[in-house]
Amino acid sequence: MRTGNLFVISGPSGAGKGTLVARLVEEVPDAWVSVSATTRRPRPGEVEGVSYYFLPKEEFLALADEGGFLEWATYSDNCYGTPLSSVQREMAAGKQVILEIEVQGALQVKEKMPEAHLVFIEPPSLEELERRLRGRGTETDDVVKKRMDTALVELSHKMEYDIRLVNDDLDEAVAELVAYVNDTAEQK
Numbered sequence: 163m164r165t166g167n168l169f170v171i172s173g174p175s176g177a178g179k180g181t182l183v184a185r186l187v188e189e190v191p192d193a194w195v196s197v198s199a200t201t202r203r204p205r206p207g208e209v210e211g212v213s214y215y216f217l218p219k220e221e222f223l224a225l226a227d228e229g230g231f232l233e234w235a236t237y238s239d240n241c242y243g244t245p246l247s248s249v250q251r252e253m254a255a256g257k258q259v260i261l262e263i264e265v266q267g268a269l270q271v272k273e274k275m276p277e278a279h280l281v282f283i284e285p286p287s288l289e290e291l292e293r294r295l296r297g298r299g300t301e302t303d304d305v306v307k308k309r310m311d312t313a314l315v316e317l318s319h320k321m322e323y324d325i326r327l328v329n330d331d332l333d334e335a336v337a338e339l340v341a342y343v344n345d346t347a348e349q350k
């Protein structure tokens with residue numbers, strides 16, 4: 163059995179993190195994707211406990227106070243956090259644990275667990291990023307604008323990650339991500 167590793171996948175909203183992680187899970191049988199808690203409202207089609215654990219803000223902050231999160235951060239007026247106990251459980255079981263989280267949280271993980279592997283997903287350009295965000299059709303105009311501003315801040319942190327991966331051709335980006343996870347798991 164391969165030993166458990168922790169992978170953190172970040173990048174601007176719309177860069178394609180969710181799409182890449184979904185493909186990664188199909189191709190790496192021992193990958194396990196953490197389900198985060200959030201105070202954001204569910205989007206149509208999102209399922210409690212699968213997409214996120216949707217929590218009222220008071221409950222989220224109480225969990226944070228109890229040390230229930232490996233990391234947590236505020237993003238676009240909502241809180242997002244990684245439940246600590248399930249990450250510990252899956253790593254102990256030898257899984258390749260995948261966190262799809264924003265930059266502030268990724269840097270907290272790097273502090274707490276320097277052995278984590280940080281992957282930054284870049285869009286081919288800011289124009290393409292905006293096109294993808296609008297094309298997904300899940301955000302209002304105001305939210306898209308806010309996320310484009312946040313994207314610039316996030317991109318300024320990309321050199322703090324272990325690797326950067328440009329998601330231009332999807333199949334190529336998937337192949338690079340799968341190779342990185344498998345190579346890391348086999349090196350140990």
Ligand SMILES: Nc1nc2c(ncn2[C@@H]2O[C@H](COP(=O)(O)OP(=O)(O)O)[C@@H](O)[C@H]2O)c(=O)[nH]1
Nearest residue numbers: 175176198234235237242243244262263264267
């Ligand atoms: N720090 C942190 N960020 C998270 C967590 N879960 C999701 N995020 C990030 O929060 C941001 C917003 O997520 P979401 O509202 O689902 O929008 P989307 O990624 O654009 O579909 C994204 O950058 C996610 O990667 C978490 O547990 N912790």
Ligand SMILES: Nc1ncnc2c1ncn2[C@@H]1O[C@H](COP(=O)(O)OP(=O)(O)O)[C@@H](O)[C@H]1O
Nearest residue numbers: 175176177178179180181294298329330331332
């Ligand atoms: N390589 C790619 N080329 C073109 N469109 C893509 C690519 N990767 C993802 N997308 C599309 O861009 C949009 C944003 O992708 P998503 O995975 O939701 O991003 P994120 O999770 O980073 O917010 C989606 O509509 C997705 O289908």
